[in-house]
Amino acid sequence: MKHNAIYPGTFDPFTNGHLDVLERALNIFENVIIVIAENSQKSPLFTVAERQAMITEVIGGYSNLSVEVLREGLLADYARKVGANAIVRGVRQVKDFEYEFQMSLLNRHLYPEVTTVFLMPNVKYTYIASSIIREVSMLGGDVSKFVHPCVMEMLNKKRMERTEHQS
Numbered sequence: 001m002k003h004n005a006i007y008p009g010t011f012d013p014f015t016n017g018h019l020d021v022l023e024r025a026l027n028i029f030e031n032v033i034i035v036i037a038e039n040s041q042k043s044p045l046f047t048v049a050e051r052q053a054m055i056t057e058v059i060g061g062y063s064n065l066s067v068e069v070l071r072e073g074l075l076a077d078y079a080r081k082v083g084a085n086a087i088v089r090g091v092r093q094v095k096d097f098e099y100e101f102q103m104s105l106l107n108r109h110l111y112p113e114v115t116t117v118f119l120m121p122n123v124k125y126t127y128i129a130s131s132i133i134r135e136v137s138m139l140g141g142d143v144s145k146f147v148h149p150c151v152m153e154m155l156n157k158k159r160m161e162r163t164e165h166q167s
Helices: 016-026 050-058 077-082 094-110 130-138 151-167
Strands: 004-009 031-037 065-071 086-090 113-121
Touching: 004 016, 004 077, 004 094, 016 031, 016 086, 016 113, 031 050, 031 077, 050 065, 050 151, 065 077, 077 094, 094 113, 130 151
Parallel strands: 004 031, 004 086, 031 065, 086 113
Antiparallel strands: none
C-alpha cells in the first residue's frame, strides 16, 4: 500500500520550520503533496503564484514532492481526490495543537480514511511563524537564518516594493 500525504498551509512565506516538518514527513511517506491553501481570513504578503514558485525552488531536489494549490473546497475532499491517506500538520506549541486537533476530528468525520499526523519541528524552529518572519522582514530585520535564500530574496523584494510605494 502506498502511503501518500498532503501537507497543507498558507506558507506565506515558506520557512525552514516548514521545510523541517516536510523532511520529517518524507521519512514516513512515499509521496507528499504540499498544498497551498488560499485563506480568505488572511491577507497574504505573497500571491499564490509567488508562494508556489518559492516552494518549488526550495524543494527542487526532491522527486517525491509536488506543490499544488487548493483554491476552494474542503481539504478532506481534496485529500480523497488525490488519494492521500494522511494530512501532515506541523505543531510548534500547545496553542497550535488545540486548533489542529479540532480540524483533525472534523477531517476524520468528513473523510474517515485519512489520518492527521502531527509533526514537531526541530526545537530551533518552534518559535518561528510565517507571520513573525513577514513582520520582522518588512521592518528591515534579518530573517535569513529562518528561510531559504530564495525566500529571503523575495522578502527583500517585497520590502523594497513597499518602501518605494510608501515614498
